[in-house]
Amino acid sequence: MKKLSPQAVKTSPFTRIMHKGHQKTGYKKNSGQLLMQLSENDHKRIATLIAQWLEKDDHT
Numbered sequence: 001m002k003k004l005s006p007q008a009v010k011t012s013p014f015t016r017i018m019h020k021g022h023q024k025t026g027y028k029k030n031s032g033q034l035l036m037q038l039s040e041n042d043h044k045r046i047a048t049l050i051a052q053w054l055e056k057d058d059h060t
Contacts, residue, residue, distance in 0.1 A: 011019075021027070
């Protein structure tokens, strides 16, 4: 008799690409969390810079 397996979870193409990349680079969850913490301030600085540019454009 044929065994019934649970329905496979469908993942997006992006998720599959990221998973393959993680395998190749030896990605670890702790390393990813550290990188996100370090890059968070960069996002804030970039957003501040864009806001300044937009404000400068409004005044001219």
